[in-house]
Amino acid sequence: MELRFKCPSTRSKVMILKVKRENYKVKTIFFKGKTPNPGQYCMIWIPRKGEKPMAYSYIGRISGVSVEKIGNFTASIHALKPGDYIGVRGPCGNGFSVKKEWSEVLLVSGGVGIAPLAPLAEKLRSMGIRVKTLMGFKTSKDVFFLDRLRSKSEVVIVTEDGSLGIKGLVSEALHSEKLDQYDQVVVCGPEAMIVSCIEVLENKNFTDYQVSFSRYMKCGIGLCGHCSFGEIVTCIEGPVLSREEIMENHQDLGVFRTSSGRREIV
Incomplete structure (x- = not known):
């Protein structure tokens, strides 16, 4: 490989x-x-x-x-x-793929998954690309980067307890979106949230998406295999994977290794 x-x-x-x-x-x-x-x-x-x-x-x-x-x-x-x-x-790692011909991009985050998406929003806006961000958190206390994202994108806040914004899951907010207006959807968050968002995108027949995975990366040089996603070593070939890469290794979606090397399902 x-x-x-x-x-x-x-x-x-x-x-x-x-x-x-x-x-x-x-x-x-x-x-x-x-x-x-x-x-x-x-x-x-x-x-x-x-x-x-x-x-x-x-x-x-x-x-x-x-x-x-x-x-x-x-x-x-x-x-x-x-x-x-x-x-x-x-x-x-590889970072997010960006194309200058895009007009509008939808970012979808769960929890601290907003961290790598914030600089992406800033880069997209600097290129003249419109951005909308769905930010999911458990509660209003967990929210951060809100003002930063609002300065670069249209923002929808979703909290599981309804303490701020829409009550529910960010995958449910994604389901409510009219996806045909977006050139790309970018997802980052816990793997359970990622699995739900991919299910929404696939059910809506939307294939122009990429996902940043937060797998356990023990070595960072592709040797230990803890972060593997099917045939992909995410610490080296990721952490951002295209829809094609995800579908080729879909059997590992939601299955990951812990720090001890044990395989678990989200």
Whole structure:
């Protein structure tokens, strides 16, 4: 198998320049490095804590990753302060595909899946492409990047408890959309949400979509196989997959490996 994209095998030592709180459980850390494309990720290393993949949420010579506090490693990231140092390998992966002839694109996010979609919205608008964003969260407390997205796109907020915007699931909001007005639909979020959104798109016979998968990426260089999606090694050939790639490996949709290597179904 030819691996189309590479992730640096050596990490760079970078200094945290800024830390921004996005909501009660999400913080963004900013640092200098190679400029990524929207949809790419980096491997963040913290001494004595290990290394984990994080999607870029801000793009530029000063880039950022937005991290949800869910365990020991992410708690270590939340404890970082300006002036602290971490190790970074990146940019990694392929990023989102964009075509200048597009007129309008629909972005669909679930939870922290909005992180890589925000710089994509900014890039699309800079190209003169209209953007609409469906942002799904469990509750209003979880919402972040709302003002940022509203400055670049039409935004529909969906919360599961109805505390902000439409009550329900973001896949239900997607089902209500008239998809023939869009040149492309881009999806990013938890895999259960991805499965539901793909089902909606396929049932509506809409095939012009791409999906960013958040699989467990242990090595970032295509060796361990934890992040595999059928025949695709997502840490190297993803994390963004086209509809064609997804359908060719559909048997693995919703099936993933945990950190221990055990296969589970969402």
